[in-house]
Amino acid sequence: MSDTIFSKIINRELPADIVYEDDQLLAFRDINPQAPVHVLVIPKAEIATVNDIEAGQAELIGKMVLAAQKIAADEGIADDGYRLVFNCNQHGCQVVFHLHMHLLGGKQLRGLAG
Ligand code: 5GP
Numbered sequence: 001m002s003d004t005i006f007s008k009i010i011n012r013e014l015p016a017d018i019v020y021e022d023d024q025l026l027a028f029r030d031i032n033p034q035a036p037v038h039v040l041v042i043p044k045a046e047i048a049t050v051n052d053i054e055a056g057q058a059e060l061i062g063k064m065v066l067a068a069q070k071i072a073a074d075e076g077i078a079d080d081g082y083r084l085v086f087n088c089n090q091h092g093c094q095v096v097f098h099l100h101m102h103l104l105g106g107k108q109l110r111g112l113a114g
Pocket of ligand 1: 014016033
């Protein structure tokens, strides 16, 4: 897999507003936020798309959701609610080919139709 912007953020070659980190995951604010809270949760492992997730990585993906749960609580949006989104490939409008989960909240979100 080629180096992406997110690999550079993991390696601290590019700056980011990091809100969560552990040995397997990193989470940082989206540079072009679509909601008052817009955080990207990524695995440090290089996984290009949802299509590339392997069965043995199921726990890692679960940890991404738990990290999002914690970040939402830290950001004060857990009770009002939020949205978790994975975009995959062209029809999903994926532009960065390092797996990431969007955490969006802090306002009333609208429908998913795009
Ligand atoms: P995708 O459409 O691939 O699901 O979303 C990629 C997201 O990455 C977009 O929301 C975009 O704003 C965000 N993004 C792209 N480049 C950077 C960057 O250099 N830093 C940060 N923090 N976010 C980025």
